[in-house]
Amino acid sequence: MVSITRKAEFSASHFCSNPQLSPEENRALYGKSAGPNGHGHNYVVEVTVRGEVDPVHGMVMDLKELKAVLEREVIEPFDHRFLNREVPPFDRVTPTPENIAREIWRRLSPHLNQNGRRLYSVRLYETPDLYVEHYG
Amino acid sequence: MVSITRKAEFSASHFCSNPQLSPEENRALYGKSAGPNGHGHNYVVEVTVRGEVDPVHGMVMDLKELKAVLEREVIEPFDHRFLNREVPPFDRVTPTPENIAREIWRRLSPHLNQNGRRLYSVRLYETPDLYVEHYG
Amino acid sequence: MVSITRKAEFSASHFCSNPQLSPEENRALYGKSAGPNGHGHNYVVEVTVRGEVDPVHGMVMDLKELKAVLEREVIEPFDHRFLNREVPPFDRVTPTPENIAREIWRRLSPHLNQNGRRLYSVRLYETPDLYVEHYG
Amino acid sequence: MVSITRKAEFSASHFCSNPQLSPEENRALYGKSAGPNGHGHNYVVEVTVRGEVDPVHGMVMDLKELKAVLEREVIEPFDHRFLNREVPPFDRVTPTPENIAREIWRRLSPHLNQNGRRLYSVRLYETPDLYVEHYG
Amino acid sequence: MVSITRKAEFSASHFCSNPQLSPEENRALYGKSAGPNGHGHNYVVEVTVRGEVDPVHGMVMDLKELKAVLEREVIEPFDHRFLNREVPPFDRVTPTPENIAREIWRRLSPHLNQNGRRLYSVRLYETPDLYVEHYG
């Protein structure tokens, strides 16, 4: 079994707050991340696809296609955006790293799960010291 | 001559726009960075102080003091903020990397230029692929 | 399934030697690491916790709590210490990277295995080119 | 269960082309990588071995031995080579990252799968933004 | 005075050999780099431009323009090439890191030295552990 992983970056702003909770609860839960003006990160996303190596091509999947899907489905709509205001569903779903990784998974998997290969994981770094990983 | 350099990070959002220019001019000049909702970065700042090495202490300056000044004057007021709205003078001055580095210089130099040493440079990374450097 | 990983660093010294072995055997086994005065590393530890994402909070666990546990149980007692002399059980257990990772696991797991989540792995870098990983 | 991972680098050139395919098909499949003069990378390989920690030695395996095997079986024959011309089987097998990782696995596993431990994965970075991983 | 630095990468192959020298002299001088089939690197180039900050724009130069010049003059012609065969003057000039950095300087400076700003340095990493820097 072989996997291929492609890394990309996007710069976005967000804040973490849940309208079901009071301002005090949001501040207690999310700390400095709760400020409604937002703050930002250079998010790094690593997408891993697993599958068999095609015996003729020698590849799990065409890397140019993987780059194009990642660019079209994630980088283009997320980069240089205020996630809470400009990227659904983050107007309703708190853009914690966990929820952003899940949304990236949701956007990518229909385009990657074919020809015997499948999306294996989405890793999202919010800072160099913190990442989350979503498995299908 | 010896220098000491300390690195720190802050996560902030910003957008680049000059009210003296039209929306079209701002978009042409700053591209995706002109969006008024803002977007964000994990900014990395490297502060370099030059001076003589104290013959007893063996240091250009007390590292604990350098960390404390950087934390108090830059990280605390900038981290998890929307620069254009929450951190003067960026309500009036476009927060390009060049202008952010100059403001960091302005805030740090009074506290570091003493006892024969001086602030030598402020380097600011907006992304891992782009940095500016301000020299006094 | 989702995981969250937090990275932290500590600077410590150690040496590798087993009193059950002769000096020659220790030197053959551990090479330059056997010198009893010790030498040091900037150890990097990455702690991964797996669990369900809380539907209200949008998090596997409160990141502030994860940082506090890691700081209190590992960084505070290990940082700026000579492991063999100052941090039990390394007065009796050779502080190889494998044994250090196991000890970090032992210290962290009681505080992280609750509310349906569990400590999944402890990765410890001794240098940028060498790491070990402990799984429960 | 514990693993130990060792990282090493080699600088090599390669190109991707399959003689069963036409030049147009090769160009469509491999893009800029199909040019027959070759181009190059600083490949980074991370080799992970899993096993039990020896209760006396405190190690999964002797790190000096792991370094020696990796150096002798991979770095020495691959470094500063044109893979397609100088390193079999890449005269017949297209040196995609997937195929290079498989060949590294094939060369290393006989020397590492012993004494209760086994080669767990070979990760190969072609650039900092792209890696493949081979599992046994 | 302020500078702006932009980083980019290209993957190329090269070998170091001077036709004025004998094969033995070339081997003694350049070691493993003398092999005529070539080998490769992920070269990283950092281009630094110094100048005044435009009081209206808040920038030393338009970053989009800097990226476009670097892409057009260096990355496009160098990436995925065998420098000795495909990129003049390296058919006649040994592509040591020093000579590659000088050629990058020669290609970039006419496009960057204008409007009061100037190309200040070209840094070229051949590997993460080795770089050269060319000053005008």
Added chain:
Amino acid sequence: MVSITRKAEFSASHFCSNPQLSPEENRALYGKSAGPNGHGHNYVVEVTVRGEVDPVHGMVMDLKELKAVLEREVIEPFDHRFLNREVPPFDRVTPTPENIAREIWRRLSPHLNQNGRRLYSVRLYETPDLYVEHYG
């Protein structure tokens, strides 16, 4: 003018204390670094040599020679040592980063300042977030 920079690493332990000062003064000045058992770092040293590019060789200096001098004069005597006890003059001179960089300069410069080139700087990272730089 061109420079060449070579990076290398050594793992050592040290503590910072000046026998002219009281234990309280040492603790106030050096904080956690004053503990007499020592602690450690993966020190990274970057040595920069400036000079003219030899018109035949295309190099500021022979890279193999630079690596050999750095290995022989610095890495071999410093690596896996307790600096205060095993590496003169650190039995008498406090091994602050500033003083270690100066000692590296003192050891390297006689071997590098020749044939029209000269040692330009020694940069020493104690951690990824802190470095000092010594200029001749």
